[in-house]
Structure formats: C-alpha cells, structure tokens
Amino acid sequence: MPISRAIKPNMKWIFFLSFFIGMWFVWQGFVVASPPIRGVWIDTKSIPTTRESITAIIERLQEAHFNAIFLESFYNGKTVYPSQFLASLGLSPQMDIFARSEIDPLQIFLEEAHKRGMEIHAWMHIFYISRNEPGELLTHFPHWAVVSKDGKPGYQSGTNFLYWLCPLEEEVQNFYHKLLEELADRYPLDGIQFDYYRFPEPTLADTCYAEKHRRALLKQYGVDPITIDPLKDGDLSQAWIQFRADGLTEFTRTLTTNLKKNHPQIRLSCAVKPLGFPIKRYPGSLQDWPRWAEENLFDFLVPMTYSSRPAEFEGMLLWIRTFAPHTPLLAGIWTMNLNTSTILEEIERAKQYPLSGLVFFAYPYLTDEIMKALSQREPYEHEARTIPSVSFYRENARTIKASFTQEPIAVDGKLDEPTWQKILFQNQFTLLSGGPSEKKTEVAVQYDETKLYFAIRMEDFPERPLRFGTRDEPVFYEDSAEIYLDPFGNEGIFYQLAINGNGGIYDSFSLTGPSWNGNWEIGVERTGSTLTMEVAIPFAELKVQKPEPGSTWGINFYRNEPQDGLFSAFSPVPGVYPAVTLLGKLRFEK
8 A cells, every 4th residue: 555545634734744844944954055156247348249258258257166147138228138028119129249149148148157057147237328328218218317406317427428217207117127027037047136226326416307206296295306405405305315215115116026926036136335325314326225125125135345445345344234134145346456365355354244145346357366366265154243233323423522712723733722732632433344443543623703623633643655635536545534524413414524644635515526625724743653633614614604502513533544454433333434324423512
C-alpha cells in the first residue's frame, strides 16, 4: 500500500504542513545566506554591438566576483531593446546604434549573465530626459516637460540646459506604467532600477509650475505657488514642498504595487540621493525615500554615496541608515578618477554597516588595476552595526550663546580684544561618523548692533599646502572650517560659510546655491599648531534684522581635515552637513 494511503486524513495535512514549513525555513536560510551583491552600472556608451564583446564584458566582471549588472536600458527617452510600446506612440522603437546592428543587447546580457549565475537589472532613467535639446519624447509630447518657476520647460545647469519630465503629469505616469509593464512582461529580469526618480536639484531649479499643478495647490490652500516667498511664507512653502513630494510618493506607490503584483519575481530598486528628501522646509529633490523605505515600496534602495573622500562616503552611509534603518541597501561607490587604494578603503568602511552589497559607478572607470584588486577580494558579509535613531541627534542638539557686545572688534583672527577674553568658548566636537573627536576645537559667538561674530579655534591643525584660494572654489575639500546658519528658524533655509587654512572662502545660500556672495569678513591667524578663524557678517547680508534677546537660530560648526579622514561637528549630526532639522541652537543673550 502506498505510504500516503496509510496516513490518516488529519495526519496527511500535518505531514504536508510540516513539509512546507521545513521548505520555507530552507528557503529563508538560502536567502539569508545568499552572498551580498557586487554590482556595476553599465552605461549605453559602454554596451557593445556584438554578442562576443558583450560576453567578454560579462566574463571580465565575473573574474572580479561581480554578480550583478545594472544595464542602462532606457536613456534620453529611448530603449536599448526594441519596444513595441514606443513604436505605438510614433517614437523610435530602439536606440539607433542597436537597431542598425540588429541586436537586442538586453536579451544578450540576460542570456550570457544567467549562464554564469549573474543578475541583470534594467537601469532606467525616469524623469531626466535630455540635455540641450528636448529630444524625441518631448518633441512629441512637449506638455510632459517639468516647468520651472520662470515658465521654461527645463533649466540651466552650467553650460547645459537640462530637460526633465514632470513627475506629477498624469500622462507621464501612464507612460511609465505601460513602458515598465512591457519591459517586465518581455524579459526574465532579476530587477528594474529607477534612476533620476526625483525632481531637479533644488538650488538649480524650482520646478513643477505647470498651470494644472498651480491650480491644484490654489484649490487646496488658496494660494498660487508662484507667489510663495520661502522667506516670508514658511508654512505655505512647506505645503508646496509636501504637495510635490506626496505626488511623487503616490505615483511610486501605484507603480511599484502594480509591478510587484504582476511580476513578483522582479526586484525593484531606486537610486536615491542622501539629501534628496524634504526635511521640514528644505525641499531636497522631493524624493521622500525614508517614507518609501517605511512603506516597503522598493525591494532595496541604492543610495548615491558618491565621494572621493572615504570618510564622507562613510558619513553618507550613516545618514542613509539613520533614516532607513531596516530597508535593504546597496551602497553606491564612485570610481571615476579614483585610485585603487581609495576604492578599497571605501569598501572596507562599508563593512561596518548593515548592507546588502555594493554597486560601482561605473563600468568605463573600472581599470585593469581596479579589477585585479577586486578579483583578489571576495564579496563579504557586512557587520550588523547599531545605528542611533534620528531622535538621538535631536535630543543631543547643543546650544551656544551669542553675547551682545558694544566693544569694537577687529576681524583679524587674533581674538585679542577684551570682549573675546571674557566670553566662554565651547568645545567637545563629535565625529560625523560617531564618537568624540580627539582634536580640540572650540567656538564662540558675539553680536553687536549690525553684525554677527564667530570665533573658531582649532588645535593640532595641519600645516600643509592648500590649492583653493579663489572665491567659491571647494575649500571644504581641504583643511577648513564651516558654519551652517539658519537665521529664519524654519529648519529649511540656511547659509553655508566655509574657510580654508589660507583664508580661501566659499559661501552659499540654500535657495540659490553658490551664486550668493555675501559681504562678510574673515581673519585667519596661526600660532604654532593652533589655527584661529574669526568671521563677521552683517545681519543685513542674511536678510534679517538684529535679533532680539532670547531669539534662537539654527547653527552648526564643522572642522574638516579630509586628507586625514577627520570630520567633526559642534552639534552631533549623522554623517552629513546640511542636516537643517538637526542643527544646534544659537541663542542671543543681552
């Protein structure tokens, strides 16, 4: 008699239940034990037009222990694969170079990678669509363009004019629903990655001013967003920020939910900017990835933790982990013009964080030397480091007092006036990666009827050649100090003042970027190994009146020694600088 017939009906259910539970645990064990991802982005210019050359790339990557490829599949409004959906809209069905070569590179990459146990994720440029010319997509559908506050369909960035699709335009959203469904239906993909899935950089372009979106805010709040002054209309400015961020989140919710329902085997990911989400009145790029992480809208996120400075790279990892403590993350590693030792150091620093792997940007910059070094290092498990919660940083925010003075102050860095001798300096800076700084830095603040004065004294300050001296060069990439100042108390708009050891300066305003050049004074004085910086800035330059006693602003001080990997702050912050909601407090005294 077959064994199954000898088991009583209720025992049969127990048998099958036990079997499936056991298999579930085996599957769970497989998932947990699966190796971390070592991925690489391959851009369209690096995609060959023959199977042999594609296979050679895959084999080269396999030798260096890469197990995932993020293949640029939709760029400048065109696909690397033949798309019937694009053709149905009267658009080019495929990029010209691959159409002429009569190949489908996505299909070939899938076939050859899967033979070798490697994953393929289709890397899709979503809202950034073209440079200097509208391109085919916006030529056909000009009303899809994101509109800047000046009414232009795009914005100037350096010498280029950039075009984006509007994330809130319903036709754009419908376009991506259909394009991604076609992609997921046709190919046995391991994943789809959303890139440029955000609004443009806020200091370059304030966007989404198409008439329909302005009308929507007018109906909800009784104000046309084009009339909102962020300095005067704080609550309305926050509402406009949240309106756009919520619109992108709602689209994300419907798009990813539908894709996961129809294609549960495909993992969805998104490349996110560490400071891309709106914190209070700081708009970021309106990419609310902490909320996406909380709602599990993506299977994993890929933070663009790009830096040539390993300590800054680590700081961005800490920031991301602070706001997305449980979501699987693949850290992005920058490789363009980086030496092998720097890349390896960033890999080592990444080990300290609970990550699901790394992705390298990008294939063209992976030299033979880098590939040889990676081939000698297997992918590894990441440590389960405990990351403090956001509340830790808010609870530990520090306050510094600004004392009123009627004595004249010469801004020379000497601090030899009696008024500086009487004031209490504060020290005990914290490393941005956590823990106290061993080097002593102390700061003090004063003000008079017209100006605000800062003193920063740094012991054991390096004495080495510095490159930057012209205004608005990146002096913060050298031995330097920085001040972040929020005089409006709205946790969203701030000034940045940076000074290197030679007195080179950089200044920026969060609404306009480094085009703001304030009229402020500095003095730098070295005595032995101690460097002292003195700063004076008129209240008028900050667009405010002299504060009343008892008033409170937001502030933080930073000390940078990038060559030694040392970055510290007066008030603790998790890894990055312009964390406006986590600034310390500046209280004005009589």
